[in-house]
Amino acid sequence: MKKDVLENASMHFEHEQWKGELAFWKDELKFFNSKLSELVSRWTNKDVLAQLEHYQNEFILHGGVIQDLQETIDKHETRIAGQSKTGEDALDIHLTKEHVAFRNKIETQRHIYSELKKEFFRFLEKYM
Template sequence: MKQLSIKHITNLHSDSLRGLDFYAQELGILQERLEEILADNTNKEVAVQVEHFQNEFIIHNNAIDELKSSIHENNNNIKDQISEFDGSVEKITISDNHNLHEDYLTEERLFNELRHEFYRFASKWM
């Protein structure tokens, strides 16, 4: 049977949570830039793009919050199971951990794509 170190899982959780905190802060910065662009440009094309990015920022902010909550829940489940099952963790919990890490990597990729798209937009209108 393949064993997975709890320390490895804890490190993945910590790394993911730090990354999500960074992306949440980055969303705040991007929102400020978006507001600057809107204040400087009354063009209808700009307004449409601003609305697009505001919607994307809301979606990513919600995804970040949900992922952080799921990671904390998974971490608590692992801690509870270690105490309850004498150091063992159910396979489903490990599977959930793997899925959460994949979700984090997906969010990271999607966020970076959005950030690059926003920078292209911002360079045109700032």
């Protein structure tokens, strides 16, 4: 049976990729929120305003998720740095398991966010 074993350098590299992706998502959210502001000033229709509020709430939630994911990455990086300082590049099985679980969490969030963006772009096409 093959076990998931990751070296600290590999985990660090993946963390850096994820941090870049999360920073990009944060920038996208700024753009999406500016579009919401534009639309709020244009529409008085209650149905449209309700949809705008829905997207605003979704973007707030997603912003919170981004923050949580960034904090988790930072905690992992601190543990990796601690091992590196002590000269122990030994594999931390617990950290490896956490990393694999976190990778799954990122992939799930990537899918959720992608679907939200598709929905929002369809909404923009209709109401911009």
